[in-house]
Amino acid sequence: MQQLVDAVLEKPLVTVLGDSGSGKSSVVYAGLFPLLRKKGNWLIDSFRTGNENKSPFFNLASVLIPRLESQMSYVD
Numbered sequence: 506m507q508q509l510v511d512a513v514l515e516k517p518l519v520t521v522l523g524d525s526g527s528g529k530s531s532v533v534y535a536g537l538f539p540l541l542r543k544k545g546n547w548l549i550d551s552f553r554t555g556n557e558n559k560s561p562f563f564n565l566a567s568v569l570i571p572r573l574e575s576q577m578s579y580v581d
Contacts, residue, residue, distance in 0.1 A: 506536050513537065548572060 509532065512519045523529045533551075541547045552568040554561035 506532065506540075509537055510540055513541065 509519070509521070521529045521533055538549055541549060550568050550572065552564050554564055559567075
């Protein structure tokens with residue numbers, strides 16, 4: 506867990522990859538997110554890439570754009 510926390514603190518983007526059922530969600534939601542919230546000053550959001558009608562980048566943009574550009578609430 507500490508290696509993941511260190512990576513998040515040092516790098517602008519960190520991915521957690523693994524096989525289905527390997528515990529990715531658990532390590533992030535139950536481990537990483539609570540630790541980052543304790544440190545404060547973190548905006549934490551999540552999204553799933555697996556929408557069959559949209560690309561993973563569209564799904565990411567749908568989460569980030571309203572956070573980064575407060576006057577925008579829709580990704581076209």
